[in-house]
Amino acid sequence: MLDIRIIRENTDKVVDALKKRGEDPGILDKILEIEKERRDLLRIVEEQRQQRNSISQQIGRLKKEGNDASHLLEEAKKISDAMVSNEESLRELEIKARQELLLIPNIPHDTTPAGRDENDNIEVRHWGDVPGFDFEPKNHWDIGEDLGILDFERAGKIAGARFVIYNGAGARLERALINFMLDLHTGEHGYREIMPPVLVNREAMTGTGQLPKFEEDLFKLDESDAKGYLLIPTAEVPVTNIHREEILAEKDLPIYYTAYTPCFRREAGSYGKDTRGLIRQHQFNKVELVKFAKPENSYDELESLTANAEEVLKRLGLPYRVVALCTGDIGFSAAKTYDLEVWFPAQAKYREISSCSNFEDFQARRADIRFKKEGKKGTEFVHTLNGSGLAVGRTLAAILENFQEKDGSVIIPAPLVPYMDAEKMSN
RNA sequence: GGAGAGGUGGCCGAGUGGUUGAAGGCAGCCGCCUGCUAAGCGGUUGUAGGGGUCAUACCCUACCCAGGGUUCGAAUCCCUGCCUCUCCGCCA
Numbered sequence: 001m002l003d004i005r006i007i008r009e010n011t012d013k014v015v016d017a018l019k020k021r022g023e024d025p026g027i028l029d030k031i032l033e034i035e036k037e038r039r040d041l042l043r044i045v046e047e048q049r050q051q052r053n054s055i056s057q058q059i060g061r062l063k064k065e066g067n068d069a070s071h072l073l074e075e076a077k078k079i080s081d082a083m084v085s086n087e088e089s090l091r092e093l094e095i096k097a098r099q100e101l102l103l104i105p106n107i108p109h110d111t112t113p114a115g116r117d118e119n120d121n122i123e124v125r126h127w128g129d130v131p132g133f134d135f136e137p138k139n140h141w142d143i144g145e146d147l148g149i150l151d152f153e154r155a156g157k158i159a160g161a162r163f164v165i166y167n168g169a170g171a172r173l174e175r176a177l178i179n180f181m182l183d184l185h186t187g188e189h190g191y192r193e194i195m196p197p198v199l200v201n202r203e204a205m206t207g208t209g210q211l212p213k214f215e216e217d218l219f220k221l222d223e224s225d226a227k228g229y230l231l232i233p234t235a236e237v238p239v240t241n242i243h244r245e246e247i248l249a250e251k252d253l254p255i256y257y258t259a260y261t262p263c264f265r266r267e268a269g270s271y272g273k274d275t276r277g278l279i280r281q282h283q284f285n286k287v288e289l290v291k292f293a294k295p296e297n298s299y300d301e302l303e304s305l306t307a308n309a310e311e312v313l314k315r316l317g318l319p320y321r322v323v324a325l326c327t328g329d330i331g332f333s334a335a336k337t338y339d340l341e342v343w344f345p346a347q348a349k350y351r352e353i354s355s356c357s358n359f360e361d362f363q364a365r366r367a368d369i370r371f372k373k374e375g376k377k378g379t380e381f382v383h384t385l386n387g388s389g390l391a392v393g394r395t396l397a398a399i400l401e402n403f404q405e406k407d408g409s410v411i412i413p414a415p416l417v418p419y420m421d422a423e424k425m426s427n
Numbered sequence: 428g429g430a431g432a433g434g435u436g437g438c439c440g441a442g443u444g445g446u447u448g449a450a451g452g453c454a455g456c457c458g459c460c461u462g463c464u465a466a467g468c469g470g471u472u473g474u475a476g477g478g479g480u481c482a483u484a485c486c487c488u489a490c491c492c493a494g495g496g497u498u499c500g501a502a503u504c505c506c507u508g509c510c511u512c513u514c515c516g517c518c519a
Contacts, residue, residue: 042477046488053488056500060445069499076499247437247474370474375456379474 115326128319176419191258196238207367209333235288298383356387
């Protein structure tokens with residue numbers, strides 16, 4: 001959520017931001033109109049309240065002294081009656097203003113490259129050598145099925161399309177990756193491990209920006225119940241909302257959290273995309289990194305968070321590149337985003353495995369997460385950041401494809417050997 | 428699921444219709460005093476919105492879980508919701 005004052009006083013800047021994102025700046029017209037009405041009415045209402053309060057106080061004083069106050073009572077009643085409809089209109093305008101405000105995306109940071117779509121994203125750096133094969137590399141789903149460690153067919157029977165059963169060494173590899181990532185981030189990168197609810201309420205989803213605009217991407221427990229629980233599409237939601245409506249102490253910042261959770265996405269509108277394999281599932285595992293930072297160094301925090309996610313790929317020996325998303329491709333809530341893309345030999349393509357973003361105060365304003373500066377009056381909104389560290393299923397898929405052998409076996413990367421108690425997977 | 432109790436400032440806690448943003452205490456901050464520590468004395472300390480100012484000062488409005496209602500006036504009365512605690516039941 002943007003500061004309404006920026007929209008009011010710096011309209012040009014917001015219009016510019018919307019254009020860069022490829023959005024229609026016309027969405028501002030309505031909110032500016034509502035906002036003007038709201039402010040005009042607010043002044044009237046406050047004036048009326050002031051009058052009423054002062055008369056009421058006089059009444060109190062007179063009554064205490066045993067004097068007659070009937071003439072004032074009459075006057076007060078008149079004012080009070082006149083206020084009713086104004087107060088009601090004001091309430092409605094406040095609700096409407098917020099509804100509109102919640103639909104306006106974040107302003108991209110100056111360093112976010114301008115562009116229309118993913119073709120305008122900029123490669124920032126890459127790491128590792130793309131492996132060469134002296135045989136035709138197989139898809140990860142073929143490798144997994146041949147090894148008997150991934151079972152898409154039976155998952156379809158018990159759940160449907162876009163689900164998988166990890167079997168035997170597959171299940172263990174998934175678990176090994178989760179443990180490896182959590183151990184790395186808690187042990188070496190300074191994150192605190194969190195295990196949050198994976199069902200959340202609407203306020204939490206609104207706080208991080210999934211609602212109200214992206215309802216169709218979410219799974220709900222009870223479609224008919226407006227108050228029903230929603231399944232998280234990412235641990236970003238429950239973990240960022242840990243501090244909702246809190247005022248943090250400056251000395252406690254930055255806060256680093258990491259959490260493993262399953263994630264649930266409807267993938268509405270992606271029919272036909274990645275229909276096979278682990279890339280796009282309705283349920284998948286992810287280890288998430290979340291930071292609460294002070295505004296003045298949130299961009300340094302974004303760099304280090306991205307580096308923390310990259311470290312997972314480096315240790316596993318998976319070739320990847322880092323891409324700065326352009327203004328047309330960054331998410332609704334983000335000001336700047338780096339995607340980490342890992343190499344998939346069978347597709348001969350880099351595919352997204354992590355997305356690391358600085359949301360600045362956009363989520364903090366929605367979720368009301370502030371901090372108090374030492375020795376200063378008032379409060380400031382924190383900056384929130386998060387990134388996948390990493391998407392576990394995609395990491396497993398990348399391992400299968402990059403470390404496959406001609407005989408169909410797969411070499412287990414060294415850091416996972418202790419977790420797997422094995423050096424390779426074969427039939 | 429059944430029965431009961433309760434939600435007040437950073438914390439504890441008073442307040443049952445009228446200058447109460449809220450007694451008192453603790454903690455914090457500033458100053459005084461005291462040969463260390465401790466104690467003592469005085470002062471001060473919430474958040475948000477609007478107005479105002481170069482910026483302060485200052486003025487107004489709102490906020491005692493949330494949302495409604497009664498009333499000239501609500502922390503205080505009424506209704507609804509949420510949450511917490513205790514007991515019983517059930518349960519991984």
